[in-house]
Amino acid sequence: MEQTFYDQVFEVARLIPKGRVTSYGAIARSLGSAGSARMVGYAMNAAGTAHPPVPAHRVVNSSGLLTGKFHFTPPELMQELLEQEGITVKEDKIQNFKALFWDPLTEL
DNA sequence: GGCCTGACCCAAC
């Protein structure tokens, strides 16, 4: 079972605790592929087709901005899911992002 | 087998 970079990203994304968020770069670094943050986001592109489903809504950019919200269906779903977990989102930005930030390198 | 794309990040101006 050679799990590709995508699968590794999915695993880490699934490990994100409820009510917490992480960044693409953090996941990329945790996988040892620092610098390929783009790949992480691209991998999330298949998150909707991944099994089990990946909580991509818990993954944002380093600024706490919901960059990929436009890729959700509907786009507002991402913010809705985050709010459901107790996360405050305003203007597509996670409030208190630093406190809610979950670093796979530190927490894992 | 080669070229293009992509939900990003960081450094420099």
Added chain:
DNA sequence: AGTTGGGCCAGGC
């Protein structure tokens, strides 16, 4: 302090 540009890796056609 805000904006611009380049770099990075892997998948798809």
